[in-house]
Amino acid sequence: MSSFAVRTDLALEDRERIGDAGGEIRGVVLEEEEREKTGVRITRVRIETKNGAKLMGKPMGTYITLEAPALTEQDEAYHREVSEELARQLKSVMPEGKKELAVLVVGLGNRDVTADSLGPNVADHLFVNRHMVMEYGRAVCTKGRMNSVSCIVPGVMAKTGMESAEIVHGVVKETGPDFLIAVDALAARSTRRLNRTIQVSTSGINPGSGVGNHRNALTKESLGVPVIAIGVPTVVDAATIVGDALERMEKDSGLKLIAAREHPRAMSELNNMYVTSKDIDEVIKRLSFTVSEGINIALDMETEA
Amino acid sequence: MSSFAVRTDLALEDRERIGDAGGEIRGVVLEEEEREKTGVRITRVRIETKNGAKLMGKPMGTYITLEAPALTEQDEAYHREVSEELARQLKSVMPEGKKELAVLVVGLGNRDVTADSLGPNVADHLFVNRHMVMEYGRAVCTKGRMNSVSCIVPGVMAKTGMESAEIVHGVVKETGPDFLIAVDALAARSTRRLNRTIQVSTSGINPGSGVGNHRNALTKESLGVPVIAIGVPTVVDAATIVGDALERMEKDSGLKLIAAREHPRAMSELNNMYVTSKDIDEVIKRLSFTVSEGINIALDMETEA
Amino acid sequence: MSSFAVRTDLALEDRERIGDAGGEIRGVVLEEEEREKTGVRITRVRIETKNGAKLMGKPMGTYITLEAPALTEQDEAYHREVSEELARQLKSVMPEGKKELAVLVVGLGNRDVTADSLGPNVADHLFVNRHMVMEYGRAVCTKGRMNSVSCIVPGVMAKTGMESAEIVHGVVKETGPDFLIAVDALAARSTRRLNRTIQVSTSGINPGSGVGNHRNALTKESLGVPVIAIGVPTVVDAATIVGDALERMEKDSGLKLIAAREHPRAMSELNNMYVTSKDIDEVIKRLSFTVSEGINIALDMETEA
Amino acid sequence: MSSFAVRTDLALEDRERIGDAGGEIRGVVLEEEEREKTGVRITRVRIETKNGAKLMGKPMGTYITLEAPALTEQDEAYHREVSEELARQLKSVMPEGKKELAVLVVGLGNRDVTADSLGPNVADHLFVNRHMVMEYGRAVCTKGRMNSVSCIVPGVMAKTGMESAEIVHGVVKETGPDFLIAVDALAARSTRRLNRTIQVSTSGINPGSGVGNHRNALTKESLGVPVIAIGVPTVVDAATIVGDALERMEKDSGLKLIAAREHPRAMSELNNMYVTSKDIDEVIKRLSFTVSEGINIALDMETEA
Secondary structure, eight states: OOOTTSSOOOHHHHHHHHHHTSSOBTTEEEEEEEOTTTOOEEEEEEEOSHHHHHHHTSOSEEEEEEEOGGGGSOOHHHHHHHHHHHHHHHHHHSOOSOSSOEEEEEEOSOTTSGGGOHHHHHHHHOOOOHHHHHHHOGGGOOSSOOOEEEEEOOOOHHHHSSOHHHHHHHHHHHHOOSEEEEEEEEEESOGGGTTSEEEEESSOBOGGGGSSOGGGOBSHHHHSSOEEEEEEEEEEEHHHHHHHHHHHHHHHHOOOOOOGGGOHHHHGGGTTEEEEETTHHHHHHHHHHHHHHHHHHHTTOGGGO | OOOTTSSOOOHHHHHHHHHHTSSOBTTEEEEEEEOTTTOOEEEEEEEOSHHHHHHHTSOSEEEEEEEOGGGGSOOHHHHHHHHHHHHHHHHHHSOOSOSSOEEEEEEOSOTTSGGGOHHHHHHHHOOOOHHHHHHHOGGGOOSSOOOEEEEEOOOOHHHHSSOHHHHHHHHHHHHOOSEEEEEEEEEESOGGGTTSEEEEESSOBOGGGGSSOGGGOBSHHHHSSOEEEEEEEEEEEHHHHHHHHHHHHHHHHOOOOOOGGGOHHHHGGGTTEEEEETTHHHHHHHHHHHHHHHHHHHTTOGGGO | OOOTTSSOOOHHHHHHHHHHTSSOBTTEEEEEEEOTTTOOEEEEEEEOSHHHHHHHTSOSEEEEEEEOGGGGSOOHHHHHHHHHHHHHHHHHHSOOSOSSOEEEEEEOSOTTSGGGOHHHHHHHHOOOOHHHHHHHOGGGOOSSOOOEEEEEOOOOHHHHSSOHHHHHHHHHHHHOOSEEEEEEEEEESOGGGTTSEEEEESSOBOGGGGSSOGGGOBSHHHHSSOEEEEEEEEEEEHHHHHHHHHHHHHHHHOOOOOOGGGOHHHHGGGTTEEEEETTHHHHHHHHHHHHHHHHHHHTTOGGGO | OOOTTSSOOOHHHHHHHHHHTSSOBTTEEEEEEEOTTTOOEEEEEEEOSHHHHHHHTSOSEEEEEEEOGGGGSOOHHHHHHHHHHHHHHHHHHSOOSOSSOEEEEEEOSOTTSGGGOHHHHHHHHOOOOHHHHHHHOGGGOOSSOOOEEEEEOOOOHHHHSSOHHHHHHHHHHHHOOSEEEEEEEEEESOGGGTTSEEEEESSOBOGGGGSSOGGGOBSHHHHSSOEEEEEEEEEEEHHHHHHHHHHHHHHHHOOOOOOGGGOHHHHGGGTTEEEEETTHHHHHHHHHHHHHHHHHHHTTOGGGO
16 A cells, blocks of 8 residues: 555546446457356456556556455355456466466555555465575475575565665565566545455556656566556545445435545545544455465465475 | 444444434433543533433443544553543542442453454553452552452454343353453544544443343443443444445535435445544554553552562 | 472372372372373373371372473364363363253463463453353253353452462352362473373362462362362473482582582572573463363363354 | 574674683774663674684674663663663664664564564664655755665565565665665573663674575675664573583583583483563564664664654
């Protein structure tokens, strides 16, 4: 959640917002499917042209959304199925052509801010084996193939004095992974999606809308290797909530209200505030486990423990 | 924060809401003062009659509010002054007539839910000495007088299988304190007051608006000894935020909007959501220290460490 | 681990020490069995007479020891089997005659001292349902019978100003359970038993060797209901380690050395020091889960989650 | 505490061990002084030749030891004086010639193993400002000069799959600091020095006695910039304790005992065990604050907060 100020980090929500205005969008392809057993809905938004990127306000790439309504509940078997679905989607965007891959997983966010601690918590549950592969070689492997997994939690700038991206760039140059998986908490536009949506994207991490500011980006352009981003929305900006409630009222009432965004007294109090669920601490614990399991499965690291 | 669903736990906000409708309220006395040096504003609401209690939706008693605008900032000297002001206000409502007092401090709330963890965190910083008074007597005291302080964090029902009040009742009967101080996180109506307001009240803790349900109350009636409650608002109910924003718009626009509360689509998404500040984890750390210092000073426990 | 100063909290180690001096002990019955599949060794020491208690330095009662060599390893299936064995042994000493039991589980020790945090950590993983039984009655139960489980972590005297036993006594009087299960970290005499031994005893918790000091005891005498104690040794007193090493050397060398305990320079440095395993933080996590699962199974609380 | 297996990380203890055998050591210079007010004893061991390094079993360089007997007590004023003394000693070995320095502080060790968590805890309390210097330049500084401070906690190999040194090398190349300060927990030989000794050395971090294995070293040779190491002994190897107790007994009794190290039964149980103080959790909290304050003062970062 590089910045809470973004209205939404979900391409799906951008697509909906624009889509409302009328049907198809040039340069943006949408595919949907639903798993019968789990009710998990998978949406694949492909931004294929620069124009599509401009309309969507997001870089070109593939954005896969898993919407799993029961993800906020404490049901181990369900979480396991979501982990497996996440693994399947991850595999669909992982680099091809190499039998064995070296991957660096990056846990972004702030361990000390609950709603922003998804990345560090996912890192805690991850299986890593790069140090063993380095020491004993892949000979120890009995399964025919063995990826090499390492992991870093760069921490936040206020604690390190460095951009997360600077630390990651240094580690990438030093250790030379084939690709990155970056995990981060996201902001959504709608509370309905909080804690029950996982987005997998191929465009990496682009702080500040990707305009300039390449020093902070974690992208194929800046790092030289592909970056898959995994995100879960855990907060909604408080001003967004009020603004959206007003918009819905306008629509329903037919009245033209003063636009919420320009209404100073209505909004001034909401700066630096966010909306989150009451059980966010518990939710982060469960979600981080589910996401880390998905990564472990996708990387064949399940039996390495 | 026994329940996040309450619109406000602050008597001051109830007073403002009613006061808006026109001037004085029978049975409710209001006194205000402001400290020049720190800008801390102290409001004393005294609900003196049953009618006043009904109007305010709160039990009879004294409700003192300290509004300290800079409390969200990291300024040790300022926090120290607020601790001293809190100590002064606590002393003004502590039982009189006895030279030395035995007090049980109760840290309410859930240690594992950041916004609800004020009570347990205050307990962590508190100086207790009852065990030493029991072992060595007050003879060890060189200051002329010595209170006896004990402290308990009862935990939450989902973890203990017991009401907090059951545990506290048991401990009170076993150890016989002269009075209780109960610390809890509160819900406010306005984000403006979040994390910068401390309420001290003499009416104890009354879950569920104090109607029936005496088993869960921490009050003089249920325990036999006075209960001073200290609370800090750390969250606002998300539905309240939207509702209040709409009300302000109605007033400003002169239009009569559909009442937010009855607007199903606008509100349905906000169940079980709350609004809180982005730095809530850090804020709770600082606030809990400031409140515990206030209690330590009020009980002359500063040099016991 | 009420006090680290005790040489051993394990009746088994007392028995060995005395047994060395020659065969049977009057008033102390010893039974042993071993589970073939898991290699878990179960020893049942019954101290049946006052004389036996005096010889053993422990109150009369049954002391069951589970020695599970692989308990320090990270093997979920093995831990599960140990949980089931613990459940079996717990059931063998639980009160009989009542179909449904109300039990209070007490997590003793200090959450903030890793080696002493077994009790609080077991409490964290426990399933409790007393609040649901109170609200909905046992009618909600579909299994024919349903125990009522509650749990408390009293904390340490330096933080509460109260003896753990005072808090527990108060809660027992208020809530009236049929029996108690008290979980605590223990001190062993030998590092060989650290973290791989679970002791279940029927004599409760007797701080200070049970001589006088009944205010602090958690026993049937002091509480009016049976108390089953579960303990796992997590530390060895540092002086004990050195003393025992010297004794072994004496035996092996045939030389009569100056008794270690009276050797001031050899021992003076070791006050307030203990020996523990390097991975104690990780070990406590796993052990607390295994013990809580054992309790959950014994109380038929497995499917309540 | 890269490895607990080392008998001592303190040059002072090596010096004592050898010194016992007779007076001066060629190539090793020893200076001592004591602060009257605080009783802090400062010992400066300079290993100036290869021969000295061989005798001492430590690389050439300066090793400054602060022995502060009251450091285990909770006395803020005393801790403050130790921080100031540490700052003074740090300044004496910091690079000269540049008015403003860029420093990277490295918090080594394992956050999840209490006795090994000094480095990460020191990092938590440190003031960093590199990000502000990068954004606003040193123009914002009102004090004439301003160092640039950044900080990293690399984590442990079992969690990251990378050597700490690999991560640090990457970050150093990316951000180009003028020198490093690396903080780590140490192993001592004597419990007398535990938690009350701070060692500052100029030879960096040399895992595995510095023989070969340059991949893991944090030294001027491997990084290209000076590395100052700060360490506090928090554990003693359990076998060392027993061995040293036996040696003292031999000396006192005049008997020639079987050397403890070769005594299998006496030692076999002690593998993977360490001796530490009972209040280690609390001690680490206080020590990490004292060390971080020392670094903050040495880098003129005190008023940056």
